[in-house]
Amino acid sequence: xxxxxxxxxxxxxxxxxxxxxxxxxxxxxxSRSDDVYNPENAEAPLTVSGDAGDDYIGFDxxxxxxxxxxxxxxxxxxxxxxxxxEYYASVNSKMVxxxxxxxxxxxxxxxxxxxxxxxxxxxxxSSQSCSRYLEKIILRSTPSQLRRLFSKFLxxxxxxxxxxxxxxxxxxxxxxxxxxxxxxxxxxxxDDYDDDNDDGEDEEAGEPSxxxxxxxxxxxEELKPNMGFLLTDRFASHTxxxxxLVLSGQPVxxxxxxxxxxxxxxxxxxxxxxxxxxxxxxxxxxxxTFSQALSQLINSAVTSLDTTYLRxxxxxxxxxxxxxxxxxxEFSAPKSKQAESSALYQKLFPDESLEEDTESAKxxxxxxxxxxxxxxxxxxxxxxxGKKFKPLYKNVLKPKLANMAKNDIASYVAxxxxxxxxxxxLQEAKELLLPEMSTLVSxxxxxxxKTLAERCAVRKVGLADLTxxxxxxxxxxxxxxxxxxxxxxxxxxxxxxxxxxTPQASTHGSLLAQSLLASPATAPLVxxxxxGLPASTIIALAKVPASSRLIQSALVPSHDNLAFRRRxxxxxxxxxxxxxxxxxxxxxxxGLYHATEGLHFMKETLARELASKETELRNxxxxxxxxxxxxxELFTRRPGEWRAxxxxxxxxxxxxxxxxxxxxxxxxxxxxxxxxxxxxxxxxRERHAQKQAQEAKKRTPATxxxxxxxxxx
Numbered sequence: 001x002x003x004x005x006x007x008x009x010x011x012x013x014x015x016x017x018x019x020x021x022x023x024x025x026x027x028x029x030x031s032r033s034d035d036v037y038n039p040e041n042a043e044a045p046l047t048v049s050g051d052a053g054d055d056y057i058g059f060d061x062x063x064x065x066x067x068x069x070x071x072x073x074x075x076x077x078x079x080x081x082x083x084x085x086e087y088y089a090s091v092n093s094k095m096v097x098x099x100x101x102x103x104x105x106x107x108x109x110x111x112x113x114x115x116x117x118x119x120x121x122x123x124x125x126s127s128q129s130c131s132r133y134l135e136k137i138i139l140r141s142t143p144s145q146l147r148r149l150f151s152k153f154l155x156x157x158x159x160x161x162x163x164x165x166x167x168x169x170x171x172x173x174x175x176x177x178x179x180x181x182x183x184x185x186x187x188x189x190x191d192d193y194d195d196d197n198d199d200g201e202d203e204e205a206g207e208p209s210x211x212x213x214x215x216x217x218x219x220x221e222e223l224k225p226n227m228g229f230l231l232t233d234r235f236a237s238h239t240x241x242x243x244x245l246v247l248s249g250q251p252v253x254x255x256x257x258x259x260x261x262x263x264x265x266x267x268x269x270x271x272x273x274x275x276x277x278x279x280x281x282x283x284x285x286x287x288x289t290f291s292q293a294l295s296q297l298i299n300s301a302v303t304s305l306d307t308t309y310l311r312x313x314x315x316x317x318x319x320x321x322x323x324x325x326x327x328x329x330e331f332s333a334p335k336s337k338q339a340e341s342s343a344l345y346q347k348l349f350p351d352e353s354l355e356e357d358t359e360s361a362k363x364x365x366x367x368x369x370x371x372x373x374x375x376x377x378x379x380x381x382x383x384x385x386g387k388k389f390k391p392l393y394k395n396v397l398k399p400k401l402a403n404m405a406k407n408d409i410a411s412y413v414a415x416x417x418x419x420x421x422x423x424x425x426l427q428e429a430k431e432l433l434l435p436e437m438s439t440l441v442s443x444x445x446x447x448x449x450k451t452l453a454e455r456c457a458v459r460k461v462g463l464a465d466l467t468x469x470x471x472x473x474x475x476x477x478x479x480x481x482x483x484x485x486x487x488x489x490x491x492x493x494x495x496x497x498x499x500x501x502t503p504q505a506s507t508h509g510s511l512l513a514q515s516l517l518a519s520p521a522t523a524p525l526v527x528x529x530x531x532g533l534p535a536s537t538i539i540a541l542a543k544v545p546a547s548s549r550l551i552q553s554a555l556v557p558s559h560d561n562l563a564f565r566r567r568x569x570x571x572x573x574x575x576x577x578x579x580x581x582x583x584x585x586x587x588x589x590x591g592l593y594h595a596t597e598g599l600h601f602m603k604e605t606l607a608r609e610l611a612s613k614e615t616e617l618r619n620x621x622x623x624x625x626x627x628x629x630x631x632x633e634l635f636t637r638r639p640g641e642w643r644a645x646x647x648x649x650x651x652x653x654x655x656x657x658x659x660x661x662x663x664x665x666x667x668x669x670x671x672x673x674x675x676x677x678x679x680x681x682x683x684x685r686e687r688h689a690q691k692q693a694q695e696a697k698k699r700t701p702a703t704x705x706x707x708x709x710x711x712x713x
Contacts, residue, residue, distance in 0.1 A: 080120070080127055087116065088124070092133040095140070110140050114148070121152040122160070131165035135172040143180040143212065150177060150215045157222050158230075167235040171242045174219075177212050178246040181285045213287045216246065220293040227301040232319045241325050247294035248329050249286035298326060298344070307347050311363060314348075315373045323348075324379045331383040345388075352388070354395045361396050368400065368410045381416040393417065393425070401429060402436050405448055415451045423459040430461060434469065441473030446484075446508040450515045453522060463521040470516075470525060481529035482537075485509045485547050489540065503540055505547040514553045520560060527564045530554060535571045539578065542585040551588050555595035565595055569602050576606050577613045580626035589626045593646075603646055607635050 080088070091113055100106040114137075117124055124130045138146070150173060153160060160166035210218065223230060223240070230236040302310070313319030323344075330344055351358035364380075367373030384392065397404070397417055404410035404417075421429055430452065433440070440449060456463050474483040481487075486506040516522040530538070530551075541547040557565065572579070572592060579585040596603035610617060610632055617623030617632075627633075635642040 080123060080130060084120070085127075085130065088127075088130040088133045092136065095133070095136045106140070107142070110137060110145070113137055114141075114145055121149060122156060122166075125153070125160060125166040125169040126163055128165055131169050134169055138169070138172045138176055141176070143177075144209075146173065146177045146180060147209055147212060147215065149173065150212070151210060154215065154218055154222070157219055158226060161223070161230065161236040161239040162233055164235055167239045170239045174216075174239070174242045174246050177215070178284055181212055181287075213289065216243075217289060217293055219243065220247065220297055224297055224300045227297055228304060231301055231322045232313070232316060234318060237318045237322055241322060244294065244297070244325055244329060247290040247297070248332075249284075249290065250329065250332065294329075298329075302326070302344050302347065305347075307350065310344070310348050314367060314376050315370055317372055320372050320376055324376055327376075327379055328383050331385065352391070354391045356395055356399075364392070364396050365400070368404060368413055369407060371409055374409050374413055377413050378416045381413065381420055389420065393421075398429075398432075402432050405433055405436060405445060406439055406443060411445055411448050415448050418448070418451050418455050421455070421459075423461060426455055426459050427461050430456060434465065437466070437469045438473050441470075444508075446506070446512045450508075450512040453512070453515045453519060457515075457519040463519055467522060467525060470522070477525075477528045478532040479529075481513060481526060481533070481550075484513050484526075485541075485550070487541065487544075487547065503544050505541070505544045507546045510546040510550045513550050517550075517553055523561070526550075527554065527561070527568075531564070531567055535575065538571050539575050539585070542579055542588040543582050545584050548584050548588055552591045555588070555591040557594055557597040562598060566599060566602075569595055569599060569606075573605065574609070576609050577617065577623075580610065580617060580623045581620050583622055586622040586626050590629045593630050600643070600647055604643075607632065607642075607646075611636055 094109065098106075100109065117134075124134050138149070141149070153170065153173065157170065161170050220243070223243070227240070230240050310323070313323050326344055346352070349360040349363070351360040354361045354364070364377060367377050380392065381389070381397070397413075400410075401414060401417065404414040418426065418429060433452065437449075453463060453466070455461075456466075471477075471480065474480050484506075486504075486509050488504045513526050517526050533541075538551070542551050554561075554568065555565065569592065572588075576589055576592065579589040592606055593603070596606070607630060610627065610630060613623075614627070614632070614636070617627045631642055631645060634645065
């Protein structure tokens, strides 16, 4: 007889047994609600729902004023019926297609969607699929439409921000509403509430509306009593960070802010805002009342917590990004308010001297090697004021710098430290790292080595002593660049016997080599190694995205590398057509046009190779781009003008377009007077040349990750 299918192992048996034992004792929703919110049952344990584990940090949960306790439980606002789901799916298709005849048609369509959504806002925001569609509508909404939706959310925000899908709608609403914050809008009040509501679709149109300022302040008041709990909630913490940013006036486009704002897995909605005038967060209006509201929110979350709880947040996967953001806001406050707003930093590190034996120093030392806590130390290194950073570096970071550089996690903190140091401290740091350089090379700490080389070049710290170490770590001149790139030719990867494989190169190694090229002291290492490679290897490297960028960087013309280019460019003779027909190496073929600046005879040699394969190049999408960027149409028809344009390419960027408005004419090159009245045929030719230049500009391929644009191009 067939046996029953079971999972094997003692671990599964224990899991099944534990599950059976826990099942009867699981309390109902009503009993959980009573345990949490009943004041008479204060000693009852807090029951946590969701994915709470050993790292969960609990806080006292108190209902907001005017909000009933059951609203904190996962409320059920109903499900959308199939017809409603189909409607919102069609709305999404229409928004994605964006095939409206005019902006007015789009506005009428969005107005109709809001009319259809009336009374179902919470239901739509809680829907797994339709919440995404609502986000796209929010991005296209007018200020009055945002205010009406905001008003519907108000009173239910504590529930929505903790909801898996509603929290994303709240984030989008907060961010888009902040972009529409203007002084006129704040002062307008009810004046424009009915601007797109003339047909009376809103039953509450006659009621007085709140301005966006009032709505944000009401949001802060609603969330304030439970802010300590929301900081570590899986979904609410993201929305709380957005609210902090909006109230602080900080731009959300800053890369250092994005890292702590939302998860990398969050879906990116590519929808343009309804208005373009307020797209920049740098220009948005921030009322003075926001500063006080933000201070109250932070105080409600921090003041009731002691140092132990705050330090627990530092290693909490959800609490750590919140701590980072709060510290960034604290350090960015005006100097006049920094003293009174530094409560968080003082609570985290009571011993501001950070002496070696203090608890604060030991705490930071432990965070250095923690996968989560190290991000907080990075924020401290980047954002701390100078007076507070100096004792941190002197007493904690400097003695451990060499060990940090060798560690998988702490090496990222070491990179931030190198970026922060001045010239004298950087010189000392380099001397500390030099004995460990061979270990760093063997452990592939290319990011740290790259940062050290770049910062030494910026701070004018000598790099000559690194040359011998690099050669010792990566090999002699012939093998140096291949070892840095970790280049593996076709068929040499492990486990690929009898299979066709493409070459590979390390992106981090390519970035390191490019940073070495930027410094005159270390550039000969890369240049001599490239010159020592055979032409076939150079062509193979040009077809790999990572190493292709290195070759393009090496070809960028400068006064210091003329001798190198004179020896390097001939390696591409007989191969430029092959490069032009490849999606990656075609950027190298483009780079050769500028690399031959001052070497015009080489440029003509390569141009003749391209001209001999005109049909083949024109039939390839990549070859067609190279043909245009080399101005080969001009080369084949008017070689004299092409030579003038090519020789002037390094001095006039407008000469890149064949026959463009800035291309020197024959009369101009001969010094003749060009102010005379032009004939009709001359005017027609100029119009035709301008049209060609505009079309060429439209057809120019977009700059991708595989292209390096010369600074003089």
